[in-house]
Amino acid sequence: MKIVEDHVAVAPPAGVPVWDIDPYEPAVLADPTAYYRELRDKGPFVYLSRYAALACGRYDVTKEVFGDWERFVSSRGVGLLDFKLKSPWRAPSRLLEVDPPYHTQTRKVMGRALSPKVVMGLKDRFRAVADKLVAELVTGDSFDAVPELAETFPTTVFPEAVGMRETDRDRLLDYGSMVFNGLGPDNSLRRRNSESAADTVAWISQRCQRDALTRDGVGALIYAAVDAGEATEEEANMLVRSFLSAGVDTTVSGIGGTLWCLAHHPEAFERLKADPRLVRVAFEEVLRYTSPVHTFCRTAAADTTVADVPIQADTKILCTLAAANLDPEKWTDAARFDVARKPVGHLAFGTGIHACVGQNLARAEVEAILLALIERVDRIELTGEACWRPNNSMRSLETLPIRLVAS
Template sequence: MPPPDPSIPTWDIDPYDPAVLCDPVPYYDALRRKGPLVWLDRYGIFAAGRHPEVQEIFSDWQRFVSSRGVGLTDFKTETPWRQPSIVLEVDPPAHTRTRAVLTRALSPRAVARLKESFQAEADALVDRLVAKGEFDAVPDLAEAFPLKVFPDAVGIAPEGREMLLTYGAMVFNALGPDNAIRRAALAEAPRVTAWIAARCERAAITGDGFAAAIYAAADNGELSEEECGLLVRSLLSAGVDTTVNGLASAVWCLANSPTQFAALRADPKLARPCFEEVLRMTSPVHSFCRTANQDTEVSGVPIPEGSKILCVLAAANLDPDHWPDAARFDIARRPVGHVAFGTGVHGCVGQSVARQEAEAVLSALARKVGRIEPAGPAVWRPNNSVRGLGSLPVRFARVN
C-alpha cells in the first residue's frame, strides 16, 4: 500500500517478525534514523519512533484517539475480538468517567497501604531464592511475585492465578496483525475468557481491595455493575504482564551491569530510580497504536483521517537526541519523561502499583543479594505489544 504522500519515507520491514521482536534495538535505531514518521508498506500504517513525535501523538487524545483501538484493528471499520476496554479503548468524556473510578480505587493512600505487605513478600521471596542459589528468574521471581501480591491487592481468589498470564498474552498479542503469534494466543480464548469473566464478577471478589473499591461505584450510581466488572477486567489484563516483564528486565539489566547493581547495593534508596531506568531501557510495552481522528500533521508529515500510527514507545525511550548516552544503563539517570507507561490522559492508571511492587523487589535484592550472575542465556519471548523474557537463568550469591 503506497503512503498518502510521496514525500513520506517508506519501509518494508515487518516489526512483528519474531526475530525483530526478540532483538528489536536495531529496528528501533533504524526507525528513528528514517525520519519523524515512516510508512510501513506491509500494513499500510505510519510508525513513529522518536521521542518528540511519540510524546505529541500520545498527549493529544483529540487528534489521535484510542477509541478506534490501540492495536492494528480499527474499531470503526472492523469488529474487535472482545468487548473493548472502557478505560483503555475509549476517549473523553467516556474515558473521564471510568478513569475517575479507577483513579480513586488506586489512590496514593490505597497503594501506600500495600507497601509493608509488598516488602514482606519480596523479602521472603528473595530469601528463598538466595537459599536456592540458581534458578530461572522469570517464573521464580518475575511471575511469582506479581501473581501473589497483585491479585491479593485486587481481591482475586488464589485458585488459577496463572491464567492471568495467559490472558495478558492474549490481550497484548491481539493488538498486532493476524500472525502466528496472535493466532496462538487467541486460541486460548474459549478457556481463559470465561475464567476471567467469572473472577471479575462481584460475587467472586474477596476482601476490601481495588475491585471492591471499583464496585462501590455501582453502589453510588456512578457506574453499572457491568461497567465495574469491565474495569476489574482492565486491571487484570494490564496489571500483571507489564510488571512481570519489568521485574524480569530489571534482573536482566542488573545481572549484566554488575557496577550498577553494586551502586544499588550501596544505596538501596535507588530502587525506584533503578526501576525507572529499567523501564526506559527495556519498555515492557514496546508499541501501542493511535488513530488519526482528523486530517492533521506531525513534524510536517501529513496524516489523513483514519490513519493508524504505530507509536514505538521503546524506540522513543532510547532516542539519543532526548537521552544522552541512551544505550547505557544508569540507575542514577532519573529519566523523567520516559513513555514506558504512556503519557497524557491514557497514561497507565496502575503504574503506581507497578512501581510499588518493583521498589519492594529491588530493595530486597539490594539488601539480601551479594551478586547477580547470569547462569545461562536469556531468552526473549516474542509478543506483538510487550517485550518480555521467556527465560532468565541467574545465580544469586549471598551477601558476604
C-alpha cells in the first residue's frame, strides 16, 4: 500500500481526468476562480496526481459526497491526513471529525447548548458591541477592516459567549490558523505555526476547562452534559475547543467577506439600507459567493460509485465547497453577487448531519454588524487593494482597506 501525504494513494479511476495542479499552492489559494471553473469543467471528479486523491467541484456531486456520512466518512479526518494511518497533531474535533453513533451524542449536546433560545439571548450583546465598534470606525478615515473589524468583533463577543474568563485575541486567531492549515499537505502554510503549536494548544485547552469558564456561558451548558452523564470531562473540554476553532475563524472570514462584497458592490449596500429585511438573505449570498471554508475532505469507507465514477475504498476526496457554491448548473448567473438571491442549499455551512452546529450563532454575529452598518454608514468605500490570505481550507482576507462614510 502506497502512502502520499499520510493517506492511501489510489490509482485514477477509469475515465477520470488526471490533473497535475496543486490546489494548495499559495497562488491558487489567493486567486482560485480559474481553478474552480476548470475543476467543474473537467467532469464530476478529477484525479490530483500530486496527492493521489480525487477532487470534486460540481454542486450535485460535491453535495452527495460531502453529505453521505455512511459512504464518505469524516472520522478519518476532514483533511488529507487519514486518521486510520496516523494520529493528527491535535486531538480530532468532536464536531467535525466524528461519525455516528458518537456524532449523534455530541450533536445532541451542542444542539442544546446552542438552542435558538440561547442564541436569542446573545443578540443584544452582539448588537451593543457591533454598534460601539462601528461608531468608532465611522470617522471618514481609511482603516484595515480585517484586524480592526472582522477580527476584533468575533474575538470579542465569541469568547465572551463561550464564557472564557481569560482570552487572547492573537492566540485564538493563531489556533484557528493552525487547525485549518493543518488540513492540507505538509506545505509552508501548515508548517508556519508548527513551532508554537504545542504551546497554543495547551493554552487553549486550559482556558476551555470547566473551572476556567463562567457559569452563564455556552461552555457551561456544554459541561452540563458531564453532570448529566452524557459526556466525560475530557470530551466536554474538546467540544469547547472544537467550538472555538470552528467558530472564531469562520466568522472572521464571514465578516470580512461581507465587507468585501459590499465594498465592491455599493448598489447592494444601498439595497440593504433601503430594505434591512434583506440582511439575513444577503449574508447567505455572501457565504455562497465567498465560501469561508473552501475545501474539506472525506474518505471513502468502501468501494462505491458516484456520477458513474467508481471510487475505491480509502480514497481521499477533496470536496471543493467553494467551487460547488459557484456552479452555474445550480445557480443562475452564479458569478454575480445578488443580495436578494436567496441561495437555499449553499454548502458554506455544510450539509446533512455535519451541517455547522453553530451556524445560527454566526448569523447572529454578522447580522449585528450589518444592522450597525446600515444604521450608521452611508457608503463603504475601498481605499486600496484587498488581499486574500492563503490557507489550506479557509478563504479569508489578509487586508481590506476601506472607509466608512457616515450617514
